[in-house]
Amino acid sequence: MKNQYIFHSGKILPLSRDNVDTDQIIPKQFLKSIKKSGFGPNLFDAWRYEDEGYPGQDNDNRPKNDGFVLNQDKYKGADILISKKNFGCGSSREHAVWSLMDYGFKVLIAESFADIFYNNCFNNGLLPVQLPEEVISQLFILSEESKEIEIDLIEQIISCEGNKLTSFDIDPFRKQCILEGLDEIGLSLKHADAIKEYELNRAKEAPWIFNTYE
Amino acid sequence: MPKTLYDKLWNSHEVSERGDGTFLLYIDRHLIHEVTSPQAFEGLKIAGRQLWRISSNIATPDHNVPTTDREKGIEGIQDEVAKLQVTTLDKNCSDLGILQFDILDKRQGIVHVVGPEQGVTLPGMTLVCGDSHTSTHGALATLAMGIGTSEVEHVLATQCLKASKLRNMKVVIDGELSPGVTPKDVTLAVIGKIGTAGGTGFAIEYSGPVIESMSVEGRMTVCNMSIEAGARVGLVAFDKITEEYVKNRPFTPKGDEWELALSQWKELKSDDDAHFEEIIYMDGSALKPQVTWGTSPEMVIDVDGKIPEPNSESIQHALEYMNLEAGMKISDIKLDQVFIGSCTNSRIEDLRLAAKVVEGKKISSDIKRAIVVPGSGLVAEQATQEGLDKIFIESGFEWRAPGCSMCLAMNPDQLGDGEHCASTSNRNFEGRQGYGGRTHLVSPATAAASAIEGRFVDVRELF
Numbered sequence: 001m002k003n004q005y006i007f008h009s010g011k012i013l014p015l016s017r018d019n020v021d022t023d024q025i026i027p028k029q030f031l032k033s034i035k036k037s038g039f040g041p042n043l044f045d046a047w048r049y050e051d052e053g054y055p056g057q058d059n060d061n062r063p064k065n066d067g068f069v070l071n072q073d074k075y076k077g078a079d080i081l082i083s084k085k086n087f088g089c090g091s092s093r094e095h096a097v098w099s100l101m102d103y104g105f106k107v108l109i110a111e112s113f114a115d116i117f118y119n120n121c122f123n124n125g126l127l128p129v130q131l132p133e134e135v136i137s138q139l140f141i142l143s144e145e146s147k148e149i150e151i152d153l154i155e156q157i158i159s160c161e162g163n164k165l166t167s168f169d170i171d172p173f174r175k176q177c178i179l180e181g182l183d184e185i186g187l188s189l190k191h192a193d194a195i196k197e198y199e200l201n202r203a204k205e206a207p208w209i210f211n212t213y214e
Numbered sequence: 215m216p217k218t219l220y221d222k223l224w225n226s227h228e229v230s231e232r233g234d235g236t237f238l239l240y241i242d243r244h245l246i247h248e249v250t251s252p253q254a255f256e257g258l259k260i261a262g263r264q265l266w267r268i269s270s271n272i273a274t275p276d277h278n279v280p281t282t283d284r285e286k287g288i289e290g291i292q293d294e295v296a297k298l299q300v301t302t303l304d305k306n307c308s309d310l311g312i313l314q315f316d317i318l319d320k321r322q323g324i325v326h327v328v329g330p331e332q333g334v335t336l337p338g339m340t341l342v343c344g345d346s347h348t349s350t351h352g353a354l355a356t357l358a359m360g361i362g363t364s365e366v367e368h369v370l371a372t373q374c375l376k377a378s379k380l381r382n383m384k385v386v387i388d389g390e391l392s393p394g395v396t397p398k399d400v401t402l403a404v405i406g407k408i409g410t411a412g413g414t415g416f417a418i419e420y421s422g423p424v425i426e427s428m429s430v431e432g433r434m435t436v437c438n439m440s441i442e443a444g445a446r447v448g449l450v451a452f453d454k455i456t457e458e459y460v461k462n463r464p465f466t467p468k469g470d471e472w473e474l475a476l477s478q479w480k481e482l483k484s485d486d487d488a489h490f491e492e493i494i495y496m497d498g499s500a501l502k503p504q505v506t507w508g509t510s511p512e513m514v515i516d517v518d519g520k521i522p523e524p525n526s527e528s529i530q531h532a533l534e535y536m537n538l539e540a541g542m543k544i545s546d547i548k549l550d551q552v553f554i555g556s557c558t559n560s561r562i563e564d565l566r567l568a569a570k571v572v573e574g575k576k577i578s579s580d581i582k583r584a585i586v587v588p589g590s591g592l593v594a595e596q597a598t599q600e601g602l603d604k605i606f607i608e609s610g611f612e613w614r615a616p617g618c619s620m621c622l623a624m625n626p627d628q629l630g631d632g633e634h635c636a637s638t639s640n641r642n643f644e645g646r647q648g649y650g651g652r653t654h655l656v657s658p659a660t661a662a663a664s665a666i667e668g669r670f671v672d673v674r675e676l677f
């Protein structure tokens with residue numbers, strides 16, 4: 001299902017900041033949606049537009065902040081996002097991941113990611129890659145030069161024009177999930193018997209947890 | 215082998231290894247609110263899956279609810295999109311039989327205030343919620359963490375969370391806090407010290423004399439902001455103070471079950487020689503009231519401090535956004551709004567403290583708006599009984615109905631473009647409290663005192 005990552009090549013969009021938080025990725029006024037799609041036009045809304053956005057608006061006619069990377073022609077079509085430390089910090093809103101995906105990002109690369117955001121990425125099949133500062137600096141230079149990079153998830157290698165830039169680490173199971181698009185809930189439900197047995201024991205030990213109320 | 219509190223809680227909830235290095239961790243309680251749940255309920259329905267254990271789930275709307283016109287209930291929500299989200303929660307709960315404290319219920323409030331208040335959160339439990347500040351509940355020796363919407367769906371369907379074990383960090387606060395220095399100042403100072411990513415991958419256990427003598431409410435404030443230090447989990451060991459807090463709450467076990475529970479809860483502390491990968495020491499006696507000046511909670515200094523030099527791109531951005539100059543004194547920042555509320559500081563103790571500071575005084579005429587938003591209907595009721603609402607109103611504050619309110623400004627309570635706000639909430643991110651708004655995180659005491667002066671003041675002078 002998610003085979004795009006076996007070998008993905010694309011241009012890089014550089015977001016040179018630490019602590020890019022989920023409030024920036026998708027501001028709260030857009031969290032009122034009860035759907036998972038349609039967030040792309042409001043990704044980084046406050047940085048991208050010069051006015052305040054609201055849900056259901058025609059975004060094409062809004063004044064754009066030309067200084068922001070997402071609006072620069074040079075980075076048009078870039079679908080690999082690079083950033084610095086602690087990307088995705090802040091609230092647990094999965095809308096942040098949905099927005100990045102809805103916009104078209106396929107891979108996120110940063111020096112580090114916040115825990116909840118990192119999990120949310122995998123749960124949606126968006127690949128986050130953590131790399132050391134030196135390599136990230138190199139990628140920032142490549143983005144300036146509008147170079148494409150290739151990401152090979154099987155071999156866990158990032159390269160540019162056929163030259164290997166770096167390898168990267170990823171948890172083997174998470175890699176498998178991204179590659180095969182596994183159904184996490186289905187997988188966990190294979191352990192249904194173990195869960196039931198646990199509940200029986202726990203109910204003896206700590207019956208109050210299973211009290212029903214009203 | 216000696217174990218930490220986190221290890222103990224983890225071990226008692228491990229169901230099985232999934233064969234991939236991750237574990238299924240059993241979830242005792244699941245709290246639900248309107249913003250992060252609709253897509254999870256929909257996912258469950260589309261896959262044709264059942265709710266695993268109905269009674270583990272408890273819901274309340276908090277993020278979107280207006281803090282005025284509460285008696286109108288759902289009809290009081292002007293924003294149609296927000297209204298749909300709240301009614302979607304109503305519908306999901308009634309379809310599936312989930313207990314909800316709805317918008318008109320007096321037990322309604324911010325999930326993280328409601329859980330402990332009701333005894334829904336209990337020591338020794340695992341608890342999750344689709345909200346990063348779920349770390350709050352760790353103050354009761356509960357293994358509590360924030361999750362995303364996919365994980366909400368996973369918990370609804372399996373009563374388990376897929377998890378990997380965190381590492382153990384201990385933060386020891388020695389000494390004794392000076393009068394006017396509060397748990398909020400402790401947590402801000404910790405974040406200032408270890409940074410917003412300092413706790414990433416860790417469960418932080420708070421200990422030391424300052425924590426041991428702190429109320430459960432104060433401990434909640436400290437655990438609440440663990441996530442701002444990057445840690446999904448904050449914890450405090452169970453003790454007499456926890457026991458007194460938990461006793462006789464609506465959902466707390468009674469009679470023999472209470473005795474049985476108590477005998478188990480007494481073990482909820484780290485063994486003497488348990489191993490922590492990192493230990494941080496702080497001198498509580500030396501702590502001063504804290505104020506954030508930037509757009510990340512780690513950008514924090516003492517109230518008598520000066521705005522730092524822009525020696526990095528991030529600081530440069532922050533100073534520009536906040537419209538502040540390096541070298542400026544914190545006390546020179548002019549305030550436009552004051553917000554007392556949020557899951558960090560909207561419990562009765564917080565309101566008592568703030569009321570004590572403003573009693574008999576008037577807020578500065580420079581302040582355009584100052585609001586107090588209690589954390590729950592029951593906090594509001596208690597405050598009213600004690601006459602705190604009157605104290606606030608007489609001094610010029612608005613007294614509002616419970617919810618998240620201006621903490622994230624999803625409802626109409628928002629900052630105007632460029633306005634500076636002294637806020638008792640937990641995030642000073644760009645635009646968090648309103649488009650172009652400039653947030654300074656402080657304690658309820660500092661917020662209250664600063665409302666009177668119209669600028670930041672050292673609240674210790676008043677104690």
Ligand code: SF4
Nearest residue numbers: 347556557618621622
């Ligand atoms: S009060 Fe603020 S931080 Fe707490 S749950 Fe509500 S929005 Fe989140």
